[in-house]
Structures are given as structure tokens and as C-alpha cells.
Amino acid sequence: MMAARIAAMVVAASAALVWLAAKGWAVAGFPPIMMRHQVGATLVLDGLVLWGIFDRRPPVFGVLVSRGRPHSPAVAVTFDDGPTEPYTSQILDVLRKYDARATFFVLGLRAQAHPEVLRRAVAEGHEVANHGWDHAPLPLRSPAYIRHTIARTSALIAQITGRRPCLFRAPYGWRNPWVNPAARLEGCEPVAWSFGVYDTDRPGADTIARRSIAGLESGAILLLHDGRSLDPSPDASQVVEALPAILEAARTRGLRLLTLSALLADAALER
Numbered sequence: 001m002m003a004a005r006i007a008a009m010v011v012a013a014s015a016a017l018v019w020l021a022a023k024g025w026a027v028a029g030f031p032p033i034m035m036r037h038q039v040g041a042t043l044v045l046d047g048l049v050l051w052g053i054f055d056r057r058p059p060v061f062g063v064l065v066s067r068g069r070p071h072s073p074a075v076a077v078t079f080d081d082g083p084t085e086p087y088t089s090q091i092l093d094v095l096r097k098y099d100a101r102a103t104f105f106v107l108g109l110r111a112q113a114h115p116e117v118l119r120r121a122v123a124e125g126h127e128v129a130n131h132g133w134d135h136a137p138l139p140l141r142s143p144a145y146i147r148h149t150i151a152r153t154s155a156l157i158a159q160i161t162g163r164r165p166c167l168f169r170a171p172y173g174w175r176n177p178w179v180n181p182a183a184r185l186e187g188c189e190p191v192a193w194s195f196g197v198y199d200t201d202r203p204g205a206d207t208i209a210r211r212s213i214a215g216l217e218s219g220a221i222l223l224l225h226d227g228r229s230l231d232p233s234p235d236a237s238q239v240v241e242a243l244p245a246i247l248e249a250a251r252t253r254g255l256r257l258l259t260l261s262a263l264l265a266d267a268a269l270e271r
């Protein structure tokens with residue numbers, strides 16, 4: 001719904017511009033050919049703006065990291081929208097069993113509910129990163145709002161774990177021109193992901209594992225979810241169930257399982 005609203009606003013604003021331009025040109029006596037160029041240019045601009053908002057890694061609103069170097073024999077498994085219980089703790093149990101590191105892009109509101117899970121994650125070598133306070137989409141928000149949702153979440157994570165996060169991932173991956181600068185002002189590199197597997201649709205643990213394993217290649221950043229937006233009682237059991245097969249496959253392929261910061265530090269940034 002939010003996507004449709006944003007698209008409608010961009011198109012309406014463009015239509016208004018074209019109308020104004022046409023009126024102005026009619027008065028000034030410009031030939032109709034100018035009008036056609038104006039419409040064409042506006043459509044191209046619309047396309048760029050919508051691409052910038054909804055694609056997870058277009059350069060329109062500034063470049064961001066979406067994978068490590070293709071030749072580094074490592075991957076980063078990331079979990080968004082948590083922590084939730086019992087799932088995040090169950091994921092930590094599986095990671096411990098496989099001696100794997102992962103990254104949790106947490107929501108401030110969820111972190112507030114389960115601070116002990118964040119402390120455990122950090123104690124066991126995982127990375128806790130910033131996914132905003134309440135998963136509110138950012139494209140229609142002001143620079144001040146965006147900076148505030150990032151700052152507030154980082155402050156809480158630092159207070160709970162003793163470490164300030166250094167990565168930010170926008171809710172839904174949707175950005176506007178102020179997201180990257182706001183994240184960097186708060187000391188966070190804006191990041192996306194290489195591939196997701198639609199795990200929140202709950203397609204079955206086998207499907208989640210199969211899709212994840214298919215995308216496991218050097219430098220990949222896998223997007224999974226230990227929550228679902230602000231849903232207070234999401235069901236992430238299929239992700240928990242799929243995880244051992246995914247970690248096993250990475251190991252079999254000789255891919256180290258690193259935190260995202262470690263993957264990027266190891267690999268230098270590939271955009």
C-alpha cells in the first residue's frame with residue numbers, strides 16, 4: 001500500500017508539472033513538440049525516482065553496499081526485523097552449533113522488548129546492526145525524521161550491548177536522497193543485500209533452504225528474517241528450521257560465515 005501511495009504521489013507531481021509547463025508554453029507560444037519532450041523527460045524522471053525508492057540497490061539516491069568481493073570465500077547471513085522470541089534465541093542456538101557468525105538488523109522497538117537476546121548475540125560474536133526504530137517506510141520522511149529513527153535505535157543498541165552499530169539497512173530497502181547521508185552522520189554505513197528468499201511468506205523450511213543455498217556464492221549477503229516488521233507474534237520457525245541446511249551448505253562450499261562488517265572489511269567494498 002505504501003509503495004502504491006508513493007508511486008501515485010510521484011506520478012501526480014509529475015502530471016502537475018507537465019500541466020503547468022504546457023500552460024506556460026501555450027501562453028509563450030512554444031510549438032507542441034516541446035510539450036512532447038516535456039512529457040518524455042518527466043516520464044524518465046518518474047522512472048528514475050521510483051527505481052531509486054523501490055529497488056534495493058540503485059545508485060539513484062547514492063551507492064550502497066550489497067555484496068562483498070566476489071572472490072572472497074565468505075558470506076554474510078543477515079536477519080531483519082527482530083529480535084523476537086523464541087526465534088532469535090533458537091537462531092543463536094543453531095549458529096553456536098555451527099560456530100557461525102551472523103548479523104541481526106534489529107528494530108529499536110523490538111530491541112527494547114528483548115535486550116537480553118541482543119546481549120547474548122554480541123557475547124557470542126555476532127553483529128547487531130540498525131534497521132530503524134519501528135520499521136516505518138522512509139521514502140516520504142524528512143531528513144530530520146530519518147536521522148532521528150537511526151540515532152534513537154543506535155543509542156538503544158549501544159546502551160544494551162555497549163557497542164554502537166556501524167551498519168544501517170532501511171526498512172524494505174526503500175530509500176530517498178536523505179537516507180544515506182543520515183545513516184553516515186550517525187556513523188552507519190548504509191547496506192542492502194545480495195539476495196532474499198521471501199522467507200516471510202513462509203513457503204516451507206525446505207524451500208527457504210533450497211533458495212538460500214542456490215544463492216550462496218562468494219561475497220553474498222543473504223537476507224532472512226527473525227521477525228516480520230512490527231508483528232508482535234511473527235512465526236519465524238521455518239527460518240530456524242532451514243538454517244542448519246544453509247550453514248551446512250556454506251561450510252561444504254568452503255565459504256566462511258562472517259558478520260557483515262567482517263565480510264566487508266575482509267573484502268573491501270564491492271558495489
Ligand SMILES: [Zn+2]
Pocket residue numbers: 080081131135171172229
Ligand atoms: Zn525489515
